[in-house]
Amino acid sequence: xxxxxxxxxxxxxxxxxxxxxxxxxxxxxxxxxxxxxxxxxxxxxxxxxxxxxxxxxxxxxxxxxxxxxxxxxxxxxxxxxxxxxxxxxxxxxxxxxxxxxxxxxxxxxxxxxxxxxxxxxxxxxxxxxxxxxxxxxxxxxxxxxxxxxxxxxxxxxxxxxxxxxxxxxxxxxxxxxxxxxxxxxxxxxxxxxxxxxxxxxxxxxxxxxxxxxxxxxxxxxxxxxxxxxxxxxxxxxxxxxxxxxxxxxxxxxxxxxxxxxxxxxxxxxxxxx
Amino acid sequence: xxxxxxxxxxxxxxxxxxxxxxxxxxxxxxxxxxxxxxxxxxxxxxxxxxxxxxxxxxxxxxxxxxxxxxxxxxxxxxxxxxxxxxxxxxxxxxxxxxxxxxxxxxxxxxxxxxxxxxxxxxxxxxxxxxxxxxxxxxxxxxxxxxxxxxxxxxxxxxxxxxxxxxxxxxxxxxxxxxxxxxxxxxxxxxxxxxxxxxxxxxxxxxxxxxxxxxxxxxxxxxxxxxxxxxxxxxxxxxxxxxxxxxxxxxxxxxxxxxxxxxxxxxx
Numbered sequence: 243x244x245x246x247x248x249x250x251x252x253x254x255x256x257x258x259x260x261x262x263x264x265x266x267x268x269x270x271x272x273x274x275x276x277x278x279x280x281x282x283x284x285x286x287x288x289x290x291x292x293x294x295x296x297x298x299x300x301x302x303x304x305x306x307x308x309x310x311x312x313x314x315x316x317x318x319x320x321x322x323x324x325x326x327x328x329x330x331x332x333x334x335x336x337x338x339x340x341x342x343x344x345x346x347x348x349x350x351x352x353x354x355x356x357x358x359x360x361x362x363x364x365x366x367x368x369x370x371x372x373x374x375x376x377x378x379x380x381x382x383x384x385x386x387x388x389x390x391x392x393x394x395x396x397x398x399x400x401x402x403x404x405x406x407x408x409x410x411x412x413x414x415x416x417x418x419x420x421x422x423x424x425x426x427x428x429x430x431x432x433x434x435x436x437x438x439x440x441x442x443x444x445x446x447x448x449x450x451x452x453x454x455x456x457x458x459x460x461x462x463x464x465x466x467x468x469x470x471x472x473x474x475x476x477x478x479x480x481x482x483x484x485x486x487x488x489x490x491x492x493x494x495x496x497x498x499x500x501x502x503x504x505x506x507x508x509x510x511x512x513x514x515x
Numbered sequence: 516x517x518x519x520x521x522x523x524x525x526x527x528x529x530x531x532x533x534x535x536x537x538x539x540x541x542x543x544x545x546x547x548x549x550x551x552x553x554x555x556x557x558x559x560x561x562x563x564x565x566x567x568x569x570x571x572x573x574x575x576x577x578x579x580x581x582x583x584x585x586x587x588x589x590x591x592x593x594x595x596x597x598x599x600x601x602x603x604x605x606x607x608x609x610x611x612x613x614x615x616x617x618x619x620x621x622x623x624x625x626x627x628x629x630x631x632x633x634x635x636x637x638x639x640x641x642x643x644x645x646x647x648x649x650x651x652x653x654x655x656x657x658x659x660x661x662x663x664x665x666x667x668x669x670x671x672x673x674x675x676x677x678x679x680x681x682x683x684x685x686x687x688x689x690x691x692x693x694x695x696x697x698x699x700x701x702x703x704x705x706x707x708x709x710x711x712x713x714x715x716x717x718x719x720x721x722x723x724x725x726x727x728x729x730x731x732x733x734x735x736x737x738x739x740x741x742x743x744x745x746x747x748x749x750x751x752x753x754x755x756x757x758x759x760x761x762x763x764x765x766x767x768x769x770x771x772x773x774x775x776x777x778x779x780x781x782x
Contacts, residue, residue, distance in 0.1 A: 274550070282655040291593050291650060292657040348550040354654065355775030356554050362782065363566035447652050448781030451741045452578040454585050463650060463658050 246508055251418060253505035258384065261375040262500055268368035269477065271360060274348035276474060277341070278357030284329075284341030286471055290462030298468070303330035303339020311337045369439060376432075388420060389429055395422040411491050417507050431480045434473050441470040571779040575709065578781070584715055584740035587648040587660050592723060596651070596659040598730035601690035601702065604750055609689040617734040622671075622718075626685070626755035629676030636720060636734050642666040642674075645717050653744040654776065663738050665719035669712050671754070681756040684711045685763060686737055689750040692770060704748040704769045705760050705778075706739055715740040718751065743780035745771045 254262075285297035300316045301324070313329025315322045326332070331343035333351060344350040348360050379385040395402075402422050405411070412421055420428070440456065443449045444466035450457050460466040488496045499505035553559045604610070612620050621633040646664040672684070685705040693700030710716055718735050720727055727733045732749025739746045746769070760766065765773035772778040 271550075279656065283653070283657050285657075287657075290587065290591060290658070291660045292595075292597075293593075294595050294597065294657070349554070350551055353775075355771075355777075358654075358777070359554070359563040359566065359775075360550070362570055363563055366566055366569055443782075445652070446574070446782035447584060447650075447743060448574045448578050448741050451582040451584045452574075457585065463652065467656060 246510060248506050249509045250504045250506055252503050253499045254503045255382070255384070256503065257375070257378045257382070259500055259503060261371050261378070264367065264371045265375075268364045268371060269481070271348060271364045272368060273474060273478065274346060275357045275360035275364065278347040278349065278352075279354060279361060280471065281341040281347060281352065282354045282357075286468040287464040288461070288468060289464050292464055299471075301329040301341040311339055313339075365439075365442065372435065372439070389425050391422045391425045395425070398422060409490060414508050414510060427480065427483070431477065434476050434480070438470060438473040438477070441466040441473065445470065567777050567779065570777075570782060574779070574781045578741065580709055581714070582741075584649055587650065589648065589662070591660045592648060592662055593659040596661050596723075596731070597653070597657060598728075599653055599655075599744065601692055601749060602730040604690045604729075606689050606691075609750070613729060613733065620734050620752075622735060622751065623753040624671060624675040624755075625753070626757050627678040627681035628672075628756055629678065632675045634671065634674075639666050639671075639718065639720060639735070642670050645714070647715055647717070647738075647740070649715070649738070649740045651744050651747070654771075654780065662723045663717065663719040664721035664724075665717035665735070665738065667714060668716045668718055668737075669714075671718060672711065672756075675756075677756055680758050683707055683757050683760055683768070685755040685757055685760060686748040686751045687753040687755065688748050689752050699764055699773070700770075701764075702748060702750070702770045703764055704737065704746055705757075705763075706742075706746065710739050710741065713739075713741070741781060745769075745776065746780050 284302070285292070285294075285300040287293060287297050297316070298318055302314050302316075304312050304314055306312050311325075311330045312323065313325040313327065313331065315324040315328045324330075325337075327343055328341065330337055330339050332338070333340065333344055340352065347357070349356050379389070399422050406423055411417075441460055443453075444457050444460050445463060450463070457463055457466060460469055495506050554563060604613075617636050620636050622635075622639065623631070623633050625631040643666065644664055645667055646662060648660065648662045650658050650660050652658045668684070683705045684707075686703060688702040688704075690702045691698075691700040692702055706716070715738065717738050719732075719738050720735055722728065722731055727736060732751070735751045736749045737747050737751055757763070760768045764770065767773045768778040769776075
């Protein structure tokens with residue numbers, strides 16, 4: 243008879259826990275102040291400069307014949323009525339043309355200057371925190387030991403995808419380490435966050451003078467700005483999936499492990515020796 | 516008679532779900548309120564200012580003094596270069612100058628110089644000139660590429676002779692972006708000598724091979740190619756060399772810096 247016991251394992255080191263929560267703070271404020279900055283010109287282009295008649299994404303507030311304001315979002319030639327959320331939303335009760343709504347921007351009302359000040363302070367903190375995390379991961383072995391999928395894991399990726407789709411998650415001994423999809427997601431988001439920093443720097447005319455090849459690498463400043471926005475979108479999607487998975491696989495156990503480091507797994511007895 | 520409100524089934528039940536929902540809502544509203552009021556508190560203002568100072572120091576450290584902004588080809592020139600900020604000037608004096616093709620325009624150079632000078636547009640055109648096709652990056656996020664011809668600021672400064680105690684070059688402009696009684700809505704900008712003596716820092720009098728249009732700052736616009744568009748003052752009428760800009764405008768060094776934007780606009 244399997245004798246189920248619960249074992250606490252030490253899953254997250256102090257360095258990982260601290261950098262994780264600083265990252266949460268930074269990414270939240272970077273997203274919200276970033277959307278404030280985006281609102282100053284809610285349109286995206288490809289290439290070196292803007293061609294104002296052909297953005298691939300734009301949000302506009304349009305006056306209708308009835309006098310009210312309609313929010314329109316255009317993506318690659320397709321038009322959507324997004325009144326109330328994108329293009330036009332309520333500002334102190336009044337329907338106002340603005341890209342993203344007040345509840346998701348910092349500051350909430352239109353204030354590009356202050357939005358930029360928030361963005362750059364938290365960009366510094368994010369970069370310092372991120373570098374500390376990357377250096378720790380490289381030298382402690384975290385990167386290879388915990389995040390890099392093994393060959394066996396990669397071969398089993400098909401089964402892992404099916405298991406996730408059926409909401410069948412690892413239990414017991416299997417839950418000691420990350421599964422292959424988890425590892426790829428974490429490595430992927432690290433790559434996205436590196437690109438987000440590089441494209442952010444690419445938008446700086448000062449950095450363009452210092453490192454001219456960087457802007458060419460991303461296909462021009464407006465392309466870099468668009469990639470920056472798309473990477474932010476990808477990060478938001480990652481966070482959504484991440485939070486859903488945290489909830490589905492045991493919210494208290496997961497949250498505790500990112501605070502105290504201890505993660506509970508169910509083991510089947512100790513009678514195998 | 517007193518009335519009592521009886522809530523027989525009102526039990527404060529704190530299960531996990533309502534706890535989570537409650538704390539999320541509380542965190543959300545705290546964040547929103549906090550983020551709008553925080554920048555008004557002295558300690559957070561210090562944090563935000565420190566961010567700007569760090570950016571300036573870091574950029575000065577990695578950008579060599581002679582590093583050039585990328586230059587482009589004729590084919591890259593934007594057909595739809597956006598004119599932002601002031602696109603015309605109400606000032607009667609300016610209107611009179613414009614009506615006459617700026618023949619009577621004189622650029623004044625004063626302040627901490629050995630010799631105050633005045634230069635006509637003809638005289639400016641006769642000085643050594645530089646033509647550059649560069650990208651103009653607005654703080655709002657868009658970019659346009661244009662070809663600029665003008666005299667490197669260094670030649671103008673050398674003509675007047677800069678006194679050793681001068682630290683900033685201030686540009687006074689014809690346009691007022693904000694209508695004010697005390698004149699504090701008048702556009703002005705300032706740069707340090709890292710930018711003033713940079714080879715791409717020019718007083719442009721031509722754009723895309725034609726005399727500078729009024730919408731883009733006729734007769735003269737400053738180009739500071741390693742910074743954002745708002746540093747590139749249009750409608751320049753006077754250059755002043757100063758030791759400090761504390762007494763000019765609201766004291767932060769430029770029209771937009773007085774309104775919360777960074778004085779150093781390298782990012």
